Amino acid sequence: MEYGKNDKRISFMDTDKRAAELIIRLKHDGVTKTKFFRAILTAYLERDIDIVNFMEKFKRESGSQSQIKAGVVKKQEERGVTTKKKFGLNEGEIEDIFDILEKEHPDL
Numbered sequence: 010m011e012y013g014k015n016d017k018r019i020s021f022m023d024t025d026k027r028a029a030e031l032i033i034r035l036k037h038d039g040v041t042k043t044k045f046f047r048a049i050l051t052a053y054l055e056r057d058i059d060i061v062n063f064m065e066k067f068k069r070e071s072g073s074q075s076q077i078k079a080g081v082v083k084k085q086e087e088r089g090v091t092t093k094k095k096f097g098l099n100e101g102e103i104e105d106i107f108d109i110l111e112k113e114h115p116d117l
Contacts, residue, residue: 056086
């Protein structure tokens, strides 16, 4: 995969201990940090059910989202799935729509 000038680096800080534990765990699993974070990011963006469930549990346990907001988000997710089914849209077609919008409105 090639990256250009419009690509962004995503990074964050954590403790030495957790960084070392991550490296050890990833080596054990035979996965690089880059592949790991890209896989997690892709799963999150594509609304993988396991990641969605994990995030709902995380938000509930950490108190980072109110129950009312969580309910609204869940309803929006359900409406999105229904709309995709209703119009028979697959991920490629949705991506094409975003590409068209980007060409028509580059300032968005």
